[in-house]
Amino acid sequence: MTKISLVVSDVDGTLLTKDKTLTDRARSAVQRLHQAGIGFTITSSRPAIGMRFLIEPLALWLPVGPFNGSSIVDPEMNPVEQHLIPKSAAERSLQILREFGADIWLFTYDKWLIDNPAGKYVAHEQHTIRSEPTIVTDFSPYLASACKIVGASADAAGLEACEKAMQQALGSEATAVRSQTYYLDITPPGFDKGTFVQAIAKRLGISTDAVATIGDMQNDLAMFRVSGTSIAMGNATDSVKEQATNVTATNEQDGFAEAMEMILTRNGAG
Numbered sequence: 001m002t003k004i005s006l007v008v009s010d011v012d013g014t015l016l017t018k019d020k021t022l023t024d025r026a027r028s029a030v031q032r033l034h035q036a037g038i039g040f041t042i043t044s045s046r047p048a049i050g051m052r053f054l055i056e057p058l059a060l061w062l063p064v065g066p067f068n069g070s071s072i073v074d075p076e077m078n079p080v081e082q083h084l085i086p087k088s089a090a091e092r093s094l095q096i097l098r099e100f101g102a103d104i105w106l107f108t109y110d111k112w113l114i115d116n117p118a119g120k121y122v123a124h125e126q127h128t129i130r131s132e133p134t135i136v137t138d139f140s141p142y143l144a145s146a147c148k149i150v151g152a153s154a155d156a157a158g159l160e161a162c163e164k165a166m167q168q169a170l171g172s173e174a175t176a177v178r179s180q181t182y183y184l185d186i187t188p189p190g191f192d193k194g195t196f197v198q199a200i201a202k203r204l205g206i207s208t209d210a211v212a213t214i215g216d217m218q219n220d221l222a223m224f225r226v227s228g229t230s231i232a233m234g235n236a237t238d239s240v241k242e243q244a245t246n247v248t249a250t251n252e253q254d255g256f257a258e259a260m261e262m263i264l265t266r267n268g269a270g
Contacts, residue, residue: 002228003267004038005206007260008065008197010215011044011051012128012180014233015256020128022057029260030058036269039204043069043193045179045219047107047148048077050129062200067107067148068179068219069196070187081199082109082147083188089173090143093186096169100162102151102184106139109147113139121152121182151184159184177219185219194222214259216240216251231259 009015016022033040040058043065044051051064055075063072063080072080085093090106097104103119105112114122114133126132136142151166153159163184166176175187193215201208209228213220216233217240224230224243232244234255241247246262249255 001266002207002209004212004229004263005210006039006041006201006204007033007212007214007263008193008200008223008227009040009042009213009256010193010217010220011042011046011054013216013235013251014214014220015042015054015251017251022054023254023257025254025257026260027057029257029264032264032269033260034059036264036267038263038267038269039200041065041200043196043223045148045150045183045185046129047109047112047131048073048079049110049112049131052077053130062203065193065196065200068175068177068185068187068191069193069223070175070191071109071147072196072199079109083191084144085146085149085174085186085188087144089170089186089189090146090149092169093149093166093174093176094139094143096162096166097149097151097184100151100153100158100165101155102153102159102162104139105133105150105152106142106146107148107150108142108145111142113142115139119152120154125152147188149186151186152182153184154182156181179217179219192222193220194226197223197226212263214248214256229263 041062048066211227212229213223213227214231216236232241234250248259
């Protein structure tokens with residue numbers, strides 16, 4: 001069995017608990033990965049600014065992958081690679097999100113733009129990414145610099161239908177996938193968490209067979225598909241679990257740490 005040389009983890013629903021806490025056991029597990037010579041980094045639908053608070057406690061030295069891996073940012077938050085949604089795809093995305101009644105958020109590299117400050121998930125996102133939104137009345141001036149567009153909706157079934165309509169409408173112009181049951185992410189075409197995993201493996205000069213990935217949502221399947229070992233959280237849907245090589249406990253039961261301990265044992269470092 002191939003030893004693991006690199007672990008790439010999702011953040012929300014995986015590394016963090018429901019209240020966005022990094023547990024002591026999770027932090028300790030990452031420290032043990034470092035000590036065992038196993039690389040570790042994170043990729044997330046979050047913007048880069050929403051990942052910054054994890055750099056120091058996890059002692060991250062590899063680049064991280066915000067915007068579902070469509071950008072690559074070093075630990076000092078400097079862009080290594082940055083990709084944008086084509087303007088025409090951004091315009092079409094907004095039209096479809098409005099048709100389905102979802103709140104619209106637009107993220108540039110360093111800004112979170114909203115037009116409805118009373119939206120149901122605005123306060124939740126503020127807590128999640130530890131950043132304040134910029135309120136605008138028109139997204140048009142920012143469409144050419146969009147790193148990610150999000151449709152936020154409490155109607156999970158409606159958002160799932162919106163995801164399918166968005167994928168059909170955009171085709172290869174952009175990637176549309178849910179990162180939560182209430183968030184639909186539109187990101188630049190040709191880049192996802194899987195391409196991020198491949199980029200970091202290439203940077204380290206290792207085969208993707210030696211990479212373990214861990215996550216809980218549909219947007220994590222792209223990295224499951226390219227890694228030798230994939231781990232679904234216990235809180236993941238059955239459709240996600242079915243596509244993973246292993247399943248761990250939930251994020252409320254320190255499932256991330258349990259999975260890291262399994263990897264350490266498998267590598268003979270447990």
